[in-house]
Amino acid sequence: xxxxxxxxxxxxxxxxxxxxxxxxxxxxxxxxxxxxxxxxxxxxxxxxxxxxxxxxxxxxxxxxxxxxxxxxxxxxxxxxxxxxxxxxxxxxxxxxxxxxxxxxxxxxxxxxxxxxxxxxxxxxxxxxxxxxxxxxxxxxxxxxxxxxxxxxxxxxxxxxxxxxxxxxxxxxxxxxxxxxxxxxxxxxxxxxxxxxxxxxxxxxxxxxxxxxxxxxxxxxxxxxxxxxxxxxxxxxxxxxxxxxxxxxxxxxxxxxxxxxxxxxxxxxxxxxxxxxxxxxxxxxxxxxxxxxxxxxxxxxxxxxxxxxxxxxxxxxxxxx
Amino acid sequence: xxxxxxxxxxxxxxxxxxxxxxxxxxxxxxxxxxxxxxxxxxxxxxxxxxxxxxxxxxxxxxxxxxxxxxxxxxxxxxxxxxxxxxxxxxxxxxxxxxxxxxxxxxxxxxxxxxxxxxxxxxxxxxxxxxxxxxxxxxxxxxxxxxxxxxxxxxxxxxxxxxxxxxxxxxxxxxxxxxxxxxxxxxxxxxxxxxxxxxxxxxxxxxxxxxxxxxxxxxxxxxxxxxxxxxxxxxxxxxxxxxxxxxxxxxxxxxxxxxxxxxxxxxxxxxxxxxxxxxxxxxxxxxxxxxxxxxxxxxxxxxx
Numbered sequence: 192x193x194x195x196x197x198x199x200x201x202x203x204x205x206x207x208x209x210x211x212x213x214x215x216x217x218x219x220x221x222x223x224x225x226x227x228x229x230x231x232x233x234x235x236x237x238x239x240x241x242x243x244x245x246x247x248x249x250x251x252x253x254x255x256x257x258x259x260x261x262x263x264x265x266x267x268x269x270x271x272x273x274x275x276x277x278x279x280x281x282x283x284x285x286x287x288x289x290x291x292x293x294x295x296x297x298x299x300x301x302x303x304x305x306x307x308x309x310x311x312x313x314x315x316x317x318x319x320x321x322x323x324x325x326x327x328x329x330x331x332x333x334x335x336x337x338x339x340x341x342x343x344x345x346x347x348x349x350x351x352x353x354x355x356x357x358x359x360x361x362x363x364x365x366x367x368x369x370x371x372x373x374x375x376x377x378x379x380x381x382x383x384x385x386x387x388x389x390x391x392x393x394x395x396x397x398x399x400x401x402x403x404x405x406x407x408x409x410x411x412x413x414x415x416x417x418x419x420x421x422x423x424x425x426x427x428x429x430x431x432x433x434x435x436x437x438x439x440x441x442x443x444x445x446x447x448x449x450x451x452x453x454x455x456x457x458x459x460x461x462x463x464x465x466x467x468x469x470x471x472x473x474x475x476x477x478x479x480x481x482x483x484x485x486x487x488x489x490x491x492x493x494x495x496x497x498x499x500x501x502x503x504x505x506x507x508x509x510x511x
Numbered sequence: 512x513x514x515x516x517x518x519x520x521x522x523x524x525x526x527x528x529x530x531x532x533x534x535x536x537x538x539x540x541x542x543x544x545x546x547x548x549x550x551x552x553x554x555x556x557x558x559x560x561x562x563x564x565x566x567x568x569x570x571x572x573x574x575x576x577x578x579x580x581x582x583x584x585x586x587x588x589x590x591x592x593x594x595x596x597x598x599x600x601x602x603x604x605x606x607x608x609x610x611x612x613x614x615x616x617x618x619x620x621x622x623x624x625x626x627x628x629x630x631x632x633x634x635x636x637x638x639x640x641x642x643x644x645x646x647x648x649x650x651x652x653x654x655x656x657x658x659x660x661x662x663x664x665x666x667x668x669x670x671x672x673x674x675x676x677x678x679x680x681x682x683x684x685x686x687x688x689x690x691x692x693x694x695x696x697x698x699x700x701x702x703x704x705x706x707x708x709x710x711x712x713x714x715x716x717x718x719x720x721x722x723x724x725x726x727x728x729x730x731x732x733x734x735x736x737x738x739x740x741x742x743x744x745x746x747x748x749x750x751x752x753x754x755x756x757x758x759x760x761x762x763x764x765x766x767x768x769x770x771x772x773x774x775x776x777x778x779x780x781x782x783x784x785x786x787x788x789x790x791x792x793x794x795x796x797x798x799x800x801x802x803x804x805x806x807x808x809x810x811x812x813x814x
Contacts, residue, residue: 350556380726380728381767381788383770388784409772412772412774413776436774447701452704452707452730452732454733454768454771454773455756
């Protein structure tokens with residue numbers, strides 16, 4: 192088997208929360224991510240879905256090196272990305288980059304697009320002005336902007352154009368992995384379609400691997416190869432997009448899918464899975480959670496394991 | 512045929528400079544909402560859907576001003592109503608919920624008091640009585656522990672709970688019309704599903720008509736009987752929800768539907784591209800010149 196591009200093993204992230212305890216001196220630990228493992232192959236789009244607070248963004252920040260994991264290992268082409276022996280920010284920047292949800296908040300309003308895009312190139316040792324100009328020009332064309340627009344400032348662009356600039360900035364160092372954090376949820380329907388098309392085109396053209404974080408499952412179905420469903424810091428179901436969308440097994444996955452306001456489903460309610468239906472036991476074993484009650488984030492989760500129920504399709508069950 | 516509850520006729524508004532309107536935002540919008548009906552307005556940012564709702568509420572701020580048309584509510588033109596009369600209607604007969612409940616709630620007052628205020632102002636109840644009704648109203652929108660929650664300030668509440676408080680407040684006086692402007696956009700999907708179900712059930716039970724504004728066609732489909740599609744300050748198409756989705760007739764509507772990634776639409780053979788509206792509509796400026804497409808209404812309101 193070929194080596195995965197990115198390998199995450201048993202990732203834990205805990206945050207100390209001040210206060211609590213006697214006289215407010217005790218420290219409690221908030222368990223944000225509890226033992227996540229996954230791998231990402233070259234050219235793949237892996238989506239992490241779940242609601243606010245499920246730990247999907249913390250996982251992404253760990254991969255980017257913006258959040259040091261409490262436990263666990265992240266490897267990029269076999270090389271550790273965290274702990275001792277981790278590469279510096281400069282090297283990491285060439286491996287993983289991020290596209291943010293709100294491009295306006297992530298672009299410097301006082302810098303022209305050219306300045307924004309040139310800065311990382313300069314930092315990485317590119318000095319020749321013509322070379323920098325060439326790269327910027329090519330990148331702007333790649334994301335569907337014109338080279339003339341490089342001299343403009345973020346406020347002069349529409350939301351969709353700004354997201355294109357955000358994508359250009361993430362790609363300018365030619366990373367292999369791009370983390371997309373809700374890349375289209377701030378955009379209008381028609382613009383959203385354009386950006387989704389652009390992301391898919393770029394993935395094909397540049398051989399990119401995506402880790403997409405989203406709670407919009409219709410976009411996830413459209414774009415992903417594989418899907419991880421997270422619930423309170425744990426992966427509760429994992430599988431190919433077909434398995435997740437056509438045979439969702441964990442009650443939380445079913446609940447998420449049932450909650451999507453989909454015009455076809457809303458108008459033709461026949462055949463829709465009833466999210467309130469009682470979940471049968473799976474091979475005599477219980478699910479740890481039904482995805483309704485919120486577990487206590489300050490205690491470690493009950494022991495459970497991911498059980499393979501089909502080809503590359505896993506679901507979390509309580510220990511037998 | 513019963514009379515419409517809300518009848519908007521050729522509504523025009525824009526940025527006013529002195530007596531003339533320089534930038535038109537609504538270029539003659541007309542639609543009707545029947546009593547108890549849920550009507551959806553869908554469109555992208557800037558299409559004019561929110562200003563339409565603000566005009567109905569009489570909440571347009573300078574420099575925006577209405578330059579023509581009528582907004583008839585139960586046959587009464589809201590545009591010519593004195594401010595005092597309008598205040599009596601607003602929050603009582605016509606109410607509104609917003610996208611971000613935190614900015615719509617008073618951060619310094621308990622939610623119980625904010626709901627109770629509705630009963631005191633509009634129904635002349637005493638504060639004691641109003642507080643009891645407020646707890647009841649919270650229970651109606653399925654807030655757990657309503658007595659305890661009524662004593663909470665808005666900020667420790669989750670987004671979903673705050674939106675429920677807004678709904679409780681909006682429905683407190685059994686209004687005739689509820690205007691919901693993107694009420695679930697800021698919420699997680701499962702919370703969104705619960706809030707939508709709540710709006711749908713409560714309004715159906717009380718016979719409250721809903722003007723639901725959203726850019727999300729899925730949300731609109733799950734709640735509205737009829738939909739109007741807005742673009743560039745015009746209503747470009749209007750139809751019953753089912754018919755609009757099955758048989759969109761305006762280019763823009765067709766583009767909007769094609770741009771939507773739909774569940775279960777992905778085929779075995781990889782990912783197909785979504786429709787880019789700009790690729791089917793070469794010139795957006797021509798869009799609003801095409802004639803308004805609506806099903807012909809004959810006697811009895813049938814197609």
